[in-house]
Amino acid sequence: MTPDERSTLLDSLLDGDISEADFLRLEAELIVDAEVRQEYYRRLQLGVLLEREAAESLLDPSVHAAAVLDTATDPAIEHATNDTSAARIKSSRMMLLAGTLLAIAASVFVVVPLIRGASEPQDLVAWDPNAATNSERVSRPESEPSASGFAILSGQSEAVWEGVAIGSGGLLPGGELHLKSGLVHLELFSGVQVVVQGEAIFSIDSPMQISMTRGRARAQVPNAAHGFRIKTAAGEVVDLGTEFAVDVTDDRSSVQVVDGEVELRPQGMTAVADSLRLLEGESVELMSDGQVSQTQTADLNLVGPVAFQKELAQSQSNRLQQWQAASERMRTDPRLIAHYQVDPSAEWSRQLVNLAAGRRDVASDGAVVAAQRVTDRWGRSGAALDFSRTGSRVRLDVPGSHRGLTLYCWVKINSLDRWYNSLFLTDGHEEREPHWQIMDDGRMFFSVKAPLAESQEEQSFSHKIYYSEPIWDTSLSGRWIMLATVYDVDAQQVIHYLNGKPVSREAIPAESLSEVIKIGPASICNWSQPMYRTDATFVVRNLNGVMDEFAMFSGALSPQEISEIYKVGDPY
Amino acid sequence: MTSSFAKKIRSGDFFLVNLFSEAAFMGMHTPNSHSADEATFVGQLTECQLPLMLYVRALMPGDHAASDVIQQTNTKIWEKRADFEPGTNFKAWAFAIARFEVLNHRKQQARDARLRFSDELEVTVADELVALDDDLLQRHAALRECMKSLKPESRELLMCRYASAESLAEFSKRVGRSVGGIKVTLHRLRTKLADCIEQRLVATGEME
Numbered sequence: 001m002t003p004d005e006r007s008t009l010l011d012s013l014l015d016g017d018i019s020e021a022d023f024l025r026l027e028a029e030l031i032v033d034a035e036v037r038q039e040y041y042r043r044l045q046l047g048v049l050l051e052r053e054a055a056e057s058l059l060d061p062s063v064h065a066a067a068v069l070d071t072a073t074d075p076a077i078e079h080a081t082n083d084t085s086a087a088r089i090k091s092s093r094m095m096l097l098a099g100t101l102l103a104i105a106a107s108v109f110v111v112v113p114l115i116r117g118a119s120e121p122q123d124l125v126a127w128d129p130n131a132a133t134n135s136e137r138v139s140r141p142e143s144e145p146s147a148s149g150f151a152i153l154s155g156q157s158e159a160v161w162e163g164v165a166i167g168s169g170g171l172l173p174g175g176e177l178h179l180k181s182g183l184v185h186l187e188l189f190s191g192v193q194v195v196v197q198g199e200a201i202f203s204i205d206s207p208m209q210i211s212m213t214r215g216r217a218r219a220q221v222p223n224a225a226h227g228f229r230i231k232t233a234a235g236e237v238v239d240l241g242t243e244f245a246v247d248v249t250d251d252r253s254s255v256q257v258v259d260g261e262v263e264l265r266p267q268g269m270t271a272v273a274d275s276l277r278l279l280e281g282e283s284v285e286l287m288s289d290g291q292v293s294q295t296q297t298a299d300l301n302l303v304g305p306v307a308f309q310k311e312l313a314q315s316q317s318n319r320l321q322q323w324q325a326a327s328e329r330m331r332t333d334p335r336l337i338a339h340y341q342v343d344p345s346a347e348w349s350r351q352l353v354n355l356a357a358g359r360r361d362v363a364s365d366g367a368v369v370a371a372q373r374v375t376d377r378w379g380r381s382g383a384a385l386d387f388s389r390t391g392s393r394v395r396l397d398v399p400g401s402h403r404g405l406t407l408y409c410w411v412k413i414n415s416l417d418r419w420y421n422s423l424f425l426t427d428g429h430e431e432r433e434p435h436w437q438i439m440d441d442g443r444m445f446f447s448v449k450a451p452l453a454e455s456q457e458e459q460s461f462s463h464k465i466y467y468s469e470p471i472w473d474t475s476l477s478g479r480w481i482m483l484a485t486v487y488d489v490d491a492q493q494v495i496h497y498l499n500g501k502p503v504s505r506e507a508i509p510a511e512s513l514s515e516v517i518k519i520g521p522a523s524i525c526n527w528s529q530p531m532y533r534t535d536a537t538f539v540v541r542n543l544n545g546v547m548d549e550f551a552m553f554s555g556a557l558s559p560q561e562i563s564e565i566y567k568v569g570d571p572y
Numbered sequence: 573m574t575s576s577f578a579k580k581i582r583s584g585d586f587f588l589v590n591l592f593s594e595a596a597f598m599g600m601h602t603p604n605s606h607s608a609d610e611a612t613f614v615g616q617l618t619e620c621q622l623p624l625m626l627y628v629r630a631l632m633p634g635d636h637a638a639s640d641v642i643q644q645t646n647t648k649i650w651e652k653r654a655d656f657e658p659g660t661n662f663k664a665w666a667f668a669i670a671r672f673e674v675l676n677h678r679k680q681q682a683r684d685a686r687l688r689f690s691d692e693l694e695v696t697v698a699d700e701l702v703a704l705d706d707d708l709l710q711r712h713a714a715l716r717e718c719m720k721s722l723k724p725e726s727r728e729l730l731m732c733r734y735a736s737a738e739s740l741a742e743f744s745k746r747v748g749r750s751v752g753g754i755k756v757t758l759h760r761l762r763t764k765l766a767d768c769i770e771q772r773l774v775a776t777g778e779m780e
Contacts, residue, residue, distance in 0.1 A: 011759045016634030017740045023687045041630065041704055046766055047734070048625045049715050054734035055679075177588075419775065536690070542769070549726050 001028060010043045036412050040266075041482045051105055082137060084175045116270075132361045135383065150207045151175060151188040155312040155572075158182040159198065167499075168572030169479045179215065185308050190225040193305035194218065205231075218258070218302045234286035235266040241280070247303050254295065256283035258304070269295065278448040313379075316571060320378045326568040331357045335406075338363035338552040339525075342547035344383035352394060361400040363552065366524065369393045376548040377410060377480040377571040384548035385525075388414060392528030393422075398519035398552070405448075406553040407436055407483035408497070408562065409524075410569060414477060417438045421540045422484065423548070425527040432518045436485055437527075437541070442470030444496045444504070446485045450512040464512040468496035468504035480548075482566050488556035489515050495559070500566025502559060615652050616662045617646070622708050627667050627701050631674045631694060636737050641677045643672045664702050671698055710776070711769055718768035727762055733758060 001009075009026045010300055012018040018026070028038045085391065149171035156168055159182030166172060179198035186194045189208035200215020210217070212229040221228045221239040229238045230246055232253040241260015246253055255264060256276050265278040266286050278284060278290060285293050303311070330336060336356040345352065352366030368385060371392035376383035385394070407424055419440050426433040431451045439445055447465040473479075484497035492508045521528070525543040547568065557565075585710055592609050627641055676690070689697065710745040719727055729747070736743060744754040 007763060008755075008759055011762060012755070014635045015740045015755070015758075016636065017755070018634065018687070020687060025687060027693060031690070031696070034700075037697065041701065042766060042770075044626055044630050044633075045711055046715070046762060047706065047767070048622060048629065049712050049731060050734040050765075051625075052622065053715060053719065054731040055734075057731050203614070217607060248779070377767075412660075 001025065007039065007043070010040055011166045014043060014047055035529065042342060048389075053552065064199060079328075098313045108534075110382070118376045150204045151186045154187040155185040155309060156182060157308070157312065157315070159260065167479075168342075171475050174204070176201060176213075178359055181292060183303070185305055185310065185312070188225075188228075190228060191222040192225045193220040194258060195303060195305050195308050207571055212248045213249055214250065215243065216247045216302050219243065220305050220333065227431075232286070232340075233267065234288045235290075235425065238263040238275075240277075244278075247336065249290045253286045254283060257281065259321070264290055280346055316378065317570075320380075321569065323378075323568050326565075327355070327540065331355050333552040333553070334358040335555050336362070336551065337367055337402070337554050338396065338550070339402075340366050340394070342376065342383045342385055342548055344376070344380045347373070354396075359554075363399070363519075366394040366399040367398045369395060371525070372485065374546055377412070379571075384412075384546045386546045387525040388545065390542060391526070393528070394524040394550075395521070395528075396524065397449065397521050400554075401432075401516045402520050402554040402557045403515060405434055406433075406484065406485045406490040406557040406562075407486075407551070408482060408565060409483050409547055409550040410480055411543065411545050411547045412478060412480045413438075413472060413543065416442060416472060417544055417545050418541055420527070420541045421543050422523070422526045424524055424552075425541075426519055426522045426524065427528040432514050432516055434517055434519065435527075437482075437507065438472060438543075439467070442472035444468040444492055444498075446487065446496065448487060448514045448517055450514050451545060464509060466494040466496070466504075466506050466508075468498075471496070471498045471503050481567060484557075484565075485561050485571050486556045486562070487517065489513065491556065496558075497562050497566075499570070502561040609658060610653075610657065613656065617649060617666070620626060620663055620666050623663055623701075623706075624670055626708075627670050627698075628674060630697055630701055631671070631689070632677075633689075636739075637677060638679075639683075641673050644677070645673045648673060650722070651763075667698070667702055707773070710773060714767065714769040714772035714776075717772060719763050721762070721768060722761065726757075729757065730761055 004027070006029065008421070009018065009022050012022065013026060030040060037232060038352075047431075088188040107173045131405065137503045139418055145534045153166050153168055153170055153172055158165075159165075161178055162178035163437060166177075170405040177200075179196060179200045179202075180199040182195050184197070186196060186204070188194065188204065188207045188210075192207070194210065196202065197216040198553050200217070201213040202217070203211050203316060205211055208225065208228050210219075210229075212404065213233070219228065219230065219239065220243045226240060229236050231244065233250065234253040237244065237253070237255050239260075239262050241257065241262065243244070243258040243260060244262045245256045245258060248254075254279065255262065257280050259280055262278050264278060264286060266276070267288060267290055272437040276284070283295050285295050287293070327339070327341065330339065333356075339355040340352040341355065342412045343349070352368060354363050354365050369392060370389050371385040371394065372381040372389060374384050374386040375381050385392075409423060411423075411433070413421075421438040421440070422436075423438065424436040425436070426435065429435060429449055431449050434446065434448045435447045443465055445465060450464065466485075482497070482499050484500075486495045486497075487508075488495070489508075492510075492513060494506050494508060495502050496504045523549060525545075527541045537542075578690070602611065602677065624645060625638075628642050629638050632641065645666075667715055687692075719730075722730070731748070733743060738746065740754065741751055744751045747754065749757075
C-alpha cells in the first residue's frame with residue numbers, strides 16, 4: 001500500500017465511508033505497523049481539532065456571521081445563565097466554586113455546537129458555491145496575491161521618467177506616465193508590443209488601449225489583439241492589421257501604417273461609417289478639428305519592437321562583458337571569502353568553483369545538490385541554478401572567523417511559499433553563526449546567534465533577528481533582483497539592501513553583538529537542520545527561485561561598494 | 573437522574589450544562605469540604621474533553637454514534653467521580669471508563685453491521701492512546717495558523733464538513749458535488765493541513 005493510498009483509506013475509515021475489503025486491508029496494516037497507527041492517531045487528532053475549530057468558528061461572528069446559532073433562544077444556554085446568576089448571589093464561600101463554574105459555563109459555549117451540530121445539521125449555514133465566490137472576492141487581498149497593471153516594461157534605452165524611475169521587467173503603473181526622453185518597449189498583456197519614444201505622455205488604459213497626449217509610438221499587434229487602439233486628442237487609431245506608428249502632438253496626430261491596415265476615427269465622428277481605412281505604407285494627419293489630410297512626408301522613423309530588442313540585446317551583451325570584467329577584478333579583493341558564479345561551459349559539473357583568490361582562508365568550492373541549471377540574468381543558458389526542486393542546495397564549508405560579514409546574491413524568486421525561504425544558512429544554528437533568509441511576507445531576515453557570555457544566565461540570552469520591511473511581493477516574481485546584507489561590527493548595525501539601495505538599517509544591541517562570525521559547513525538556498533543528520537524528515541526551506549551569483553566578504557562593504565556591485569551586475 | 577440525562581442527550585442537549593447545573597446544585601445546597609475537590613475534578617474533566625473525543629473516535633472510527641458515547645462517558649465519569657483518587661492519572665481513569673462505554677454501546681447495538689477493529693487491535697490502540705503525547709493544544713494552535721494558508725472556500729468547506737454530522741453522501745449532496753469529488757478534496761486539504769501542522773511543530777521546536 002502506498003502512503004497516499006493509506007492516508008486515503010484512513011480518511012475513508014474516519015468518514016465512515018470505507019468498503020469492507022479496504023477496511024480489512026487497513027486493519028491488517030494497523031495491526032502490524034506502529035507507524036500506520038501513529039498516522040491513524042494524527043488523522044484522528046486533526047479531525048477532532050477541526051471539529052472544535054468548526055464549532056468555534058460557528059460561534060465567532062467575525063468568522064461566520066451567517067452561521068451563528070441562535071444561542072439566545074437555546075434553552076440549555078438559558079439554563080446555564082440562570083444558574084450562573086443564582087450561584088453569584090450565594091455566600092462568599094461559594095465564590096471560588098462559582099468562578100470555576102463560570103469558567104465551565106464559558107467552555108459550554110464551545111461545546112454546544114459540537115453536539116448540536118451532530119444532531120441538527122439543518123441549523124448550519126448551507127454550503128452555497130456562489131457564496132463561496134463572494135467570500136473569495138471579499139477576502140482576496142489577504143488570501144490571494146494580486147498585482148496591478150496592464151503591461152510590463154520589457155526594455156528601455158536611456159529612458160528618463162518623470163518621477164520615480166520604472167525598472168525594466170517591472171509592471172507599469174496605472175495612470176499617466178511621463179517619459180521625458182529615451183526609448184522604452186512596453187509589452188501589453190494582450191500581446192501588443194509598443195515602442196514609445198520620449199518625450200511622451202501616455203497612459204495604459206487596458207491591455208487593448210493606450211491614451212496618448214504627446215509622443216511617438218510604434219505598435220505591433222498580434223492577431224489575438226486586433227482592435228487595439230491608441231486614443232489621441234485628434235481621434236482614435238484602431239488596429240486591424242499588424243503594425244503602425246503614431247506621432248501625437250497637442251493639435252494633430254500623424255499615423256503611418258507599417259504593415260497591414262488601420263482604421264481611423266477622427267475626433268467628433270462616432271459613426272463607423274465616418275471612419276477611414278488606411279493601408280500599408282499610407283500615412284495621414286488627423287487634426288484636432290476633425291480634418292484629415294494625406295501626407296507623404298511622414299516616415300515616422302521609429303524603430304519597431306523587434307529592432308529595439310536587438311539593440312537592447314547588443315547593449316546587454318556589452319554590459320555582460322563589463323560585469324565579467326568587474327567580477328575578474330573582484331577576485332583578488334582580500335575581503336572576498338566566497339564568490340560563486342555558474343559556469344555555462346561546464347555543463348554537467350556539479351561543482352561551483354570559488355572564484356575568490358585574494359586571501360588564504362577562502363571558502364571551499366560549492367557542491368550542487370538537486371538544483372538544476374537554467375538561464376541566468378544575462379540570458380545565457382545553463383548559467384544559473386534553479387533551487388525550486390525540494391532538497392536543492394549548494395553545500396560549502398567556510399573556514400576561519402570574521403569580524404563582520406557582507407553577503408550578496410542575485411536571485412529570481414518564483415514565490416515565497418515557505419515560512420523561511422533560504423538564502424544562506426549555516427548547518428543548525430550555533431553561536432556566532434549567521435542565518436540569512438526571506439520570510440513568507442517578503443521581509444529579509446538576518447541573524448547571528450550571539451555568544452553566551454560566561455556571566456550571563458540562560459534567561460538573559462538574546463537572539464536578535466534583523467528584519468527589513470517587506471521588500472518582495474508577487475509583482476517581483478520572475479524578476480532578477482540583487483539582495484545584500486551587511487553585518488557591521490564596528491558601526492554596530494545591520495543593513496539590508498535591495499538592488500543596491502539600503503532598505504533597512506538597524507543598530508545591533510550591545511548584548512547581542514557578536515564581534516566574531518564563524519560559519520563552517522553551510523548551505524546556499526537551503527538549510528541543513530541539525531536533526532537531519534539522522535532523521536530523514538526535514539522542513540522545506542529551499543528557495544523557490546533561481547540564483548546565478550553569490551558572494552561573501554569578511555567585514556562590511558560600504559553602501560557605495562554595494563551600489564557599484566549592483567550597477568555593474570544589473571542586466572536590465 | 574440517568575434517564576433524564578439520557579433523554580437530554582437524545583434531544584440534542586449536552587453534558588456539560590448538566591454537569592454545570594448539578595455541580596451548582598451541590599455547591600449551593602451541600603456545602604462541604606468536597607467542593608474544592610469537585611472544582612478540581614470539573615477542571616480535569618473539562619481539560620480531558622479533547623483527548624476523550626480522540627479516544628472514543630479512535631475506537632469507533634467513522635461512527636457518528638461516537639458523540640453519543642462521549643456524552644454517555646462524561647455522564648458515567650461524573651457519576652463515578654467519588655471513585656477517582658486525586659493525584660492519580662485522570663486521563664487513564666477516564667479512558668478506562670470510555671473504553672467500557674464503547675463496549676457497552678456495541679452490546680446495545682444488536683448485531684450492528686458496522687465494521688469494527690479486532691479485539692487485538694482495539695487493545696493496542698487503547699493502550700497507545702493513553703501514552704500518546706499530550707500536545708493537542710500546540711496542535712490546535714498550529715492548525716489555526718495552517719488554516720490561514722488555505723483558500724477561503726476550502727476553509728469554509730472544511731468548517732461546514734466538521735460542523736455537520738451528515739454522512740459523506742448527505743454532505744456531498746448538500747454542497748452539490750459528487751461523493752468522489754468531495755472525498756478527494758477533503759483528503760487533499762487534510763493532508764495539506766497535517767503536513768503543515770507537523771512542520772509548524774518542528775519549526776516552533778527550534779530557536780528562531
